Ligand code: HEM
């Protein structure tokens with residue numbers, strides 16, 4: 001097959017299919033199966049290893065996800081920050097550290113789910129597939145950080161423009177020309193995870209509580225208008 | 227003044243026989259499902275005892291309820307607003323299944339399928355969670371009737387403040403005592419479960435005060451489980467949602483008493499409307515411990531007071547509810563006679579289920595070979611009761627005896643009065659003196675006696691018409707509405723992926 005066709009499939013068609021699935025299905029699921037939106041906590045069944053699995057994973061993944069979003073949204077600011085070598089090192093090292101934290105957390109999550117028969121009882125096939133995808137993706141990410149350093153800078157010049165071109169409905173894959181296989185795999189898997197998202201427990205992050213911090217302490221609901 | 231109405235409850239502990247009919251009625255209707263096997267929205271505990279979940283009253287361990295900070299703020303003990311951010315991933319005060327018990331069933335198939343052998347086959351206990359063999363450590367009512375037990379009774383958190391001698395007496399064989407303590411959600415006025423929910427899934431119904439969890443909005447952040455000091459929100463491990471007592475609102479809305487009330491064998495349960503002043507909630511929830519019981523009672527408004535009636539009408543409370551409040555048996559027990567008290571008011575959630583504290587037999591001792599009662603009096607002094615006043619005060623008075631002493635004296639006076647009336651072996655004058663000492667008139671004693679012992683169904687349950695059905699046609703097609711009542715949605719409550 002012509003490699004250009006493959007590129008167009010992987011970096012134009014696939015992203016659109018996945019993004020479309022993501023938006024359509026999260027909304028559809030929210031409207032028809034609202035009950036199923038839950039973090040599906042398993043703390044009640046096992047409380048000791050729970051902390052060492054769920055907490056590092058979440059701190060790691062949240063920092064890493066936030067980092068990717070910042071680089072995507074304000075690439076120039078990131079470049080300006082990195083213009084100073086010391087600041088570049090700090091950013092790179094903390095990114096790597098959070099990546100490792102994510103991986104450690106993920107491995108603990110899988111070990112915990114595998115080793116307690118009660119927890120296995122509340123683990124679905126979807127969960128196992130999701131964990132596998134996340135682990136592979138995190139390993140890709142960490143490998144990239146080690147093999148192709150200064151990603152915080154080249155993300156801003158290579159990936160941000162590409163991602164923007166996707167979002168602005170004017171896809172341009174020329175930015176990706178010459179990027180290594182590992183980086184390309186990371187991108188493809190990212191879109192696959194986004195497409196898979198609505199069918200997994202990940203939907204919990206769309207319903208993370210937000211008004212709590214400033215809502216009134218007590219909640220009263222009236223039947224009529226009040 | 228902002229008048230609201232609340233469907234409130236009284237449990238008369240002197241009448242509870244500990245039969246658990248209430249628990250079973252509730253279980254059969256609401257919690258006989260996967261994920262809810264271990265839940266007992268209604269449970270009956272033996273006191274002194276450790277209760278369910280084990281030692282739930284020990285807030286050093288569970289961190290339930292509110293605490294009053296030094297600068298006069300009311301804080302949720304388990305997860306304050308700022309602590310929710312780290313705690314949402316892992317709640318450090320979340321009770322786990324071990325604190326309740328692991329539900330099990332028996333491998334009945336083995337009775338049929340076991341190969342022929344020299345011994346009878348047995349049905350081994352197996353876990354209802356993973357189907358594995360289980361070594362049963364604890365179960366529902368595990369400490370039932372175990373007053374005096376060194377494992378259970380002696381670890382009751384309410385023994386705090388008792389002298390060593392009193393504690394010892396509680397387990398001496400000739401003085402052994404226990405009573406029953408049935409519990410459901412208190413449908414509190416200042417519910418800690420509601421205050422703690424990050425999703426805002428828990429709410430109090432404005433019209434009748436029932437506290438519910440919106441199953442569609444619950445996201446398993448499980449704050450409410452940690453926050454409720456009475457441990458009356460439960461986590462469904464299968465659906466990933468919290469659940470709690472719904473005060474059988476579908477029954478109430480059709481004019482029936484909740485299942486546990488309806489089935490109560492001892493007829494200990496009363497249900498009726500109380501009107502209260504919602505503007506003063508915060509002020510009362512912040513009172514010092516010793517003023518809490520009185521403060522809580524002062525929130526309850528007189529449904530005969532014209533000013534209260536006018537304000538209630540202004541606030542949209544219907545005539546039928548007002549009338550129901552005037553006939554409320556709960557109002558009499560709590561506000562008029564003052565013999566029903568809130569449990570553990572020091573948790574500051576302002577519970578709306580009140581308890582008439584139990585009388586107990588006179589103390590006995592065994593100076594020689596025979597057991598002798600310490601008092602020759604027919605109705606002994608309440609300070610000679612086997613259940614120490616201090617213990618009851620820890621349960622029903624935030625550690626202060628005043629309210630409990632008042633309630634018990636009045637109950638004792640009612641007995642003297644009725645004895646004088648019916649048997650006649652105590653003289654009228656003494657009975658009248660004891661009535662006076664208990665701040666009780668003959669008429670009041672008669673009324674208490676009647677509502678305690680001769681109460682019919684309609685006397686115990688004065689259910690207001692709950693105006694859910696009100697003008698539904700104007701807002702919605704009634705046939706559509708009919709499909710949605712109850713849990714309020716039509717897609718099945720299936721666990722998410
Ligand atoms: C602020 C955002 C988030 C919040 C508040 C949150 C909260 C939670 C909670 C409460 C649980 C249940 C843990 C338990 O008790 O078992 C959970 C599980 C999980 N979350 Fe998140 N989450 C967030 C973001 C994310 C993100 C960004 C991801 C990944 C892309 C993620 C992936 C997962 C996974 C895979 C699990 C399952 C963990 C297990 O197997 O125990 N979460 N999350």
Ligand code: SF4
Nearest residue numbers: 411412414418419454
């Ligand atoms: S008893 Fe617990 S669950 Fe019930 S309203 Fe009070 S705080 Fe909430």
Ligand code: SF4
Nearest residue numbers: 242245246248490492
């Ligand atoms: S049914 Fe009534 S008498 Fe029996 S245990 Fe329950 S509350 Fe007590």
